[in-house]
Amino acid sequence: MTNKQLAQAFKLTGSLLELHDENPFKVRSYTGTATRLENLNEIAAQLSQKQLVELGFSKNMSEKIFSLLENGSFKELDELTVQTPTGVFEMLGIKGLGAKKVRVIWQELEIETIKDLYEATQNGSLEKTKGFGKKTAENIANQIEFLEKQEGKQRINIAFQYSDYILSNLSNQDFIEKISAAGQVKRHEPIIDTISFVSVLKEGNTSRELFQFLNNLDGISFDAKNSSPFLWKGTFDEIDLKLEIHLTEKENYYGKLLRESSTLSHLNYSTNNPNHLDASLLAVSYQNANSEEEIYQKIGSKFIPYPQRNGLHEWKWIKENNQSDLLELQDLKGTIHNHSTYSDGQNSIEQMALAAKALGHSYLVISDHSQSAFYANGLNKERVQQQWKEIEELNQKLAPFRIFKGIESDILNDGSLDYDENTLKGFEVVIASVHSVLGMSEEKATERLLKAIQNPYTKILGHPTGRLLLRREGYPIDHKKIIDACAENNVAIEINANPHRLDLDWKWIDYAMQKSIWLCISPDAHSTEGLKDTQWGVRVAQKGGLLKKKTLNTLSVEEFESWTKS
Ligand SMILES: [Zn+2]
Ligand SMILES: [Zn+2]
Known part of the structure; x- marks a missing residue:
């Protein structure tokens, strides 16, 4: 279990206690432990109980940490879970519904299932309840509808x-x-x-x-x-x-594999090429073949890599490119967009650098959160200076491995970045991302991003829509306008490789490549383990046909350095 997972268990216990109207001091001892775990520089699983107590955890709480590490739970959490109806437990997962509100729903409205809660948002009974109102009821209804679609x-x-x-x-x-x-x-x-x-x-x-x-x-x-x-x-x-x-039978294997791994619109493609069979890929897939290449040959095409069999841009792509042009994990020479213990990461800059090196990278962009991100321990100007000094020292020590001074700057509500010009000037890589006030119309969101893209210090646009897959839809944006603006302003767009995000969506890669902008695969790592998330970004980018030559972090360290100055 990571510190984050441990912290989540304590947070959950705090919420459940609050839900059951327990003593606020008791609630705070759990939520306080969660915060302490999140801010811990050491890995809790590697510490003795004595060390935990020395770091400020009470004896009682350190015992619970040990129980979590050994059994995945502890007594109080188990008891609270049993005492809470499943539906009420699930309500805690709805965004915007804290333990206090769930308690009202459960105790005052006597609602114990998500289905009944949804009903209450529709028949008006929830919005009439004290502390809710029309807007909150609407948000809850939207959330439930969204979650149902993800089942x-x-x-x-x-x-x-x-x-x-x-x-x-x-x-x-x-x-x-x-x-x-x-x-x-x-x-x-x-x-x-x-x-x-x-x-x-x-x-x-x-x-x-x-x-x-x-x-x-x-x-x-x-x-x-x-x-x-x-x-x-x-x-x-x-x-x-x-x-x-x-x-399937041996002689039908390749056809079957092709059919089972392609979308229907991919299979319905036919070439109408006079030199080849005027038949769809689907039709020729039923003829005996010794390889999938052979099946594609029958309709006059080269082999289409599996991820690209979406029925979108692949036929155009394969005419202009070869399979070997497609980005692979081992093509990446550096890792961009990473957090350290300076903000909400779990590992020091040096640990992140060594882990990146061990993965075969020759550079690392550290981009902690900026000062407005108080929830993530964002860096004020003084701490930025302190971090730069540490990076300079580490660059001496770890050369030729190179750490770049980056920042993940919040895009504020008015589209401006989060530091004065003097501070912004000192960063080598500014990644601009939206983290707050996510409820926006398409017009507002697009305007906000455009302003950030036009800022001369912005180098990379971070997770463009802010979506969290299966949890939260992103804010709507005009993708074409955003991509066009990035092309005009020499701003790269990241494909955030965290499997919760995968944002920019792969469907826009083709358009972005047409506009000749750089795309980068960013793990958005908050720990050394998180660096490995890069693999998901690469896999999804392959769906969109991302070429090696269009991927920013395939550049060598020297090339990347000169890009930061461009
Ligand atoms: Zn972010
Ligand atoms: Zn980040």
């Missing part, structure tokens, strides 16, 4: 874990001749509801062996009603996610 879906990083689990269990079984992931996982979809595979069994085996094996495998359940001898369907037990395993 049964998972983010890419979670889905990949479950896909790997199935693949690692199946691939070494005697009865399997061939197996490959397919579907949404193979296409690197940011949001996934079904994990699917295509497999061929070894001669002499029937689907019975496979079905028996799957029925005995931990963590999944068989959906007999919707399965057939050539299709095993089921679900995962601990997570809302479906699983499908398609069986």
